Amino acid sequence: MRNEATTAQGSQPPVSAATRPAPFRAGTRLWIGVIAVSTAVSAAAILIGTHKFQMGPAAIVLLPILWAVLIGSAIGIQKWKPVGGRARAVSAHLMDVSIVFFLAGLGTGIGPSLTKFADIGPAILLQEVGHVVGTVILALPVAVALGMGRAAVGATWSIDRESYLAFAIQRFGVRSPEYRGVFSVWVLGSVFGAVFISILAGLLGGLDFFDPRALAMGLGLGSASMMLGGVGALSILYPEAAGEIMALAALSNLVTNIVGFYAGVFIALPLCQRLYRMWSRLFGRDDLGRRVGKVRAEGGDGAGVQSVDIHGIETDPAVVRTPTTWIIAFAAAGGGGLLLNALGTGSFRALDVVGVLVLLALAAVSLVLAKLVPAVPSSIWVLALATIASASFMPTGAFVASAAQNINVLYAGLPMIALIGMSLGRDIKALRSLSWKVVVVGLMTLTASFVAAAAIAEAALHL
Known part of the structure; x- marks a missing residue:
């Protein structure tokens, strides 16, 4: 439930009472239209399918998640029948449920593997530090120097995969510079991440500086496609160790999926925000990324910069949220999830209905907890609850894991x-303003995360 506290209103542009659109009650036709279009776009993305293009040792993998955002974006920015503010307001309400539903599915996939921590060595655990520190320490100053403004925080506090994107929507709001930084790097990583990491892994592997096991552990970036791209390159260089490379990379990716999100939220993000203020003063940049000379420290916090760059972003009205609208949103997430999962996996079990109901229940509990404890957003609550509920050592573990086993969240979400x-129509001007800077910073973020993690794993292997 994205309330005032969890959307970080301070990071959104102030809107006067005179210009703020009045809340409205969305009609049935608008709800049906938005739900139908988003479901149709998702179905089309699944039908287009996954396509892999080999480029020597590297490979470009195009997944349904990419088609969904591209088709959705084409609809969002087209001028023939524009997506208006009211439709986007309904979309925001639907996203509040869709996000936690998606994260609940991720959590139930992690919980059954928690016991594997007993067999994880210090090298795999320590490499996570590289993912947390590498991006913030190495990529953030470059992003600030290039003039990305507060979007630099979103672009460099992690490698911005799906769970981070979901968190950014709730933590900062979709009108914030931080969110646009996350979204831009997410798109960049979705399109080019796998091929870039595979090329980088091949280059580093060919130098014989790193132990291939360290490089394999560095591939635990939280992205299956990037991990597989890197594994493919390393397996060609070290065919005799291909099995071990795959196993270590998968285990490292598991650690990142379990630990990395929390480390990113509670360690990397606060660190990134603090360092952003320091680098902004040193480079003489304001929150818009403009050169302003030395920022005058007002109030002892360098708060001389008050403005927020919204680059012509429209201010959408707020849809009036009632018990009925929440029921519609939950029904859309559950029904659409079942339909798309069946379409994507090619199978449907009666137990899948139970699985979706379990995920919706976890989502509902998390939204309530986020309302009661605004300091902790629902994205954190749901991932924690779903992971614990599906853990093998919990009484509920076997039931939850079995019920959700056939639910592929990349389809259902x-x-x-x-x-x-x-x-996207609301944000297109802001995204255009980032231009080539996102490419430079995004690739540096991916590089810093991989190399720093591999370096720490290398050191831990030789302790």
């Missing part, structure tokens, strides 16, 4: 991605 794309 596609409407969230489609809705994000459909709302």
Whole structure:
């Protein structure tokens, strides 16, 4: 439930009472239209499917999640029948449920593997420090120097995969510079991440400086496609160790999926925000990325910069949220999830209905907890609850894991991605303003995360 506290209103542009659109009650036709279009976009993305293009040792992998955001974005920015502010307001309400539903599915996939921590060595655990520190220490100053403004925080506090994108929507709001930084790097990573990491892994592997096991552990970036791209390159260089490379990379990716999100939220993000203020003063940049000379420290915090760059972003009205609208949003997430999961996996079990109901229940509890404890957003609550509920050592573990086993969240959660794309019309000017800077910073973020993690794993292997 994205309330005032969890959307970080301070990071959004102030809107006067005279210009703020009045809240409205969305009609049935508008709800049906938004739900139908997002579901259709998701179904089209699944039908287009996954396509892999080999480029020597590297490979470009195009997944349904990419098609969903591209098709959704095309709808969001087209001028023939524009997606208006009211439709985007309905989309925002639907996303509140779709996001936590998606994260609940991720959590139930992590919980059954928690016991594997008993067999994880210090090298795999310590490499996570590289993912947390590498991006913030190495990429952030470059982003600030290039003039990305507060979008630099979103672009460099992590490698910005799906769970971070979901968190950014709730923590900062979709009108914030931080969110646009996250979204831009997410798109960049989705399109070019796998091929870039595979090329980088091949280059580093060919130098014979790193132990291939350290490089394999560095591939635990939280992205399956990037991990597989890197594994493919390393397996060609070290065919005799291909099995071990795959196992270590997968285990490292598991650690990142379990630990990395929390480390990113509670360690990397606060660190990034603090360092951003320091680098902004040193480089003489304001929150818009403009050169202003030395920023005058007002109030002892360098708060001389008060303005927020919204680059012509429209201010959408707020839809009036009632018990009925929440029921519609939950029904859309659950029904759409079942339909798309069946379409994507090619199978449907009666138990899948139970699985979706379990995920929706976890989502509902998390939204309530976020309302009661505003300091902790629902994205944190749901991932924690779903992971614990599906853990093998919990009484509920076997039931929850079995019920959700056939639910592929990358299919069931596609409407969230489609809705994000459909709302792009509001942000297109801001994204254009980042231009080539995002490419430079995004690739540096991926590089810093991989190399720093591999370096720490290398040191831990030789302790």
